Amino acid sequence: MSKHSAIRIGTRKSQLATWQARQVARKLREIGHETELIFVTSEGDIDLTTPLTEMGGKGVFTKALDNAQLNGEVDIAVHSFKDLPTENPLPLKVAAVMERADPRDSLVAPGGPGFLSDSDYRATIATSSNRRRAQWLHRYPNHEIVNIRGNVNTRLEKVETNDWDGAIFAAAGLQRIDLGHHISGYLDWMVPAAAQGAMAVMVREDDGEMDEIVAQLNHDDTALCTGIERDFLHDMEAGCSAPVGAYAFIEEENVHFKAVALTLDGRERYDCEERVPVSETGELGHAAARTLLSKGADTVIDEMKSD
Ligand SMILES: NCc1[nH]cc(CCC(=O)O)c1CC(=O)O
Numbered sequence: 265m266s267k268h269s270a271i272r273i274g275t276r277k278s279q280l281a282t283w284q285a286r287q288v289a290r291k292l293r294e295i296g297h298e299t300e301l302i303f304v305t306s307e308g309d310i311d312l313t314t315p316l317t318e319m320g321g322k323g324v325f326t327k328a329l330d331n332a333q334l335n336g337e338v339d340i341a342v343h344s345f346k347d348l349p350t351e352n353p354l355p356l357k358v359a360a361v362m363e364r365a366d367p368r369d370s371l372v373a374p375g376g377p378g379f380l381s382d383s384d385y386r387a388t389i390a391t392s393s394n395r396r397r398a399q400w401l402h403r404y405p406n407h408e409i410v411n412i413r414g415n416v417n418t419r420l421e422k423v424e425t426n427d428w429d430g431a432i433f434a435a436a437g438l439q440r441i442d443l444g445h446h447i448s449g450y451l452d453w454m455v456p457a458a459a460q461g462a463m464a465v466m467v468r469e470d471d472g473e474m475d476e477i478v479a480q481l482n483h484d485d486t487a488l489c490t491g492i493e494r495d496f497l498h499d500m501e502a503g504c505s506a507p508v509g510a511y512a513f514i515e516e517e518n519v520h521f522k523a524v525a526l527t528l529d530g531r532e533r534y535d536c537e538e539r540v541p542v543s544e545t546g547e548l549g550h551a552a553a554r555t556l557l558s559k560g561a562d563t564v565i566d567e568m569k570s571d
Pocket residue numbers: 344345346347416432433434436437459460461462463
């Protein structure tokens with residue numbers, strides 16, 4: 265590619281995806297590169313009714329972008345890192361992980377979150393994430409979970425027009441597109457999805473020039489922490505729809521790591537918490553998966569596989 269042609273950035277069309285792609289464009293411009301956004305429609309964006317768990321799972325949101333990249337229609341692609349499968353057979357690689365925003369889950373409750381303090385109230389909460397469902401039911405066993413599909417904007421519309429008590433969103437997704445004021449509370453007790461709040465920029469494996477450019481955007485601490493989370497998720501052999509959470513952060517040269525696996529009904533729960541010096545974290549995610557599986561979390565995974 266000549267120095268003077270713009271870097272073509274592939275993105276999905278949703279407001280959040282577009283914001284994320286523009287953020288990468290801004291960062292590339294700061295280091296002297298012109299960019300152009302190319303919009304690509306994914307299967308997961310077109311079919312808004314089938315629950316994600318029934319849509320052939322892995323990669324419903326990423327396949328179209330992957331193809332655009334393999335065909336050479338775009339040079340790089342921006343993804344929510346948590347949407348990327350942990351196994352990638354394609355000649356594409358993550359060249360940069362951008363600095364993580366708020367990793368937390370949040371509750372949007374149009375009537376306010378007051379119902380949470382009434383332990384007899386049988387609330388209805390919307391989420392299509394098994395991880396959120398299981399952790400919510402573990403904490404609020406008499407609540408009901410209903411499925412909700414769509415991008416952040418359409419889900420927000422749905423929670424405002426249905427008579428559900430609330431819905432769960434990634435805080436970063438709402439904040440990035442200036443909808444953070446809809447958040448009724450942050451779910452600090454819920455373990456986020458591996459890599460939640462982080463973006464990944466992908467390049468073709470054979471495109472060394474693009475790799476070198478994009479690698480300059482990498483945020484080392486975020487890459488380290490999300491790498492540990494994804495090692496854990498990978499070894500749980502559970503895929504992105506599993507009721508599994510993982511979160512790592514760095515404080516005073518130590519990585520703090522927290523992971524959880526639950527049955528879908530939230531009744532059985534397996535937890536793991538570690539603090540390890542940054543220099544000794546090479547095996548942390550893998551070791552945590554082994555620990556949880558040997559504690560009994562393997563039954564959770566078997567439940568998912570037999571579904
Ligand atoms: N599952 C879809 C998805 N993928 C990334 C985000 C938000 C941004 C992020 O978590 O990085 C969302 C929306 C949500 O979970 O509410």
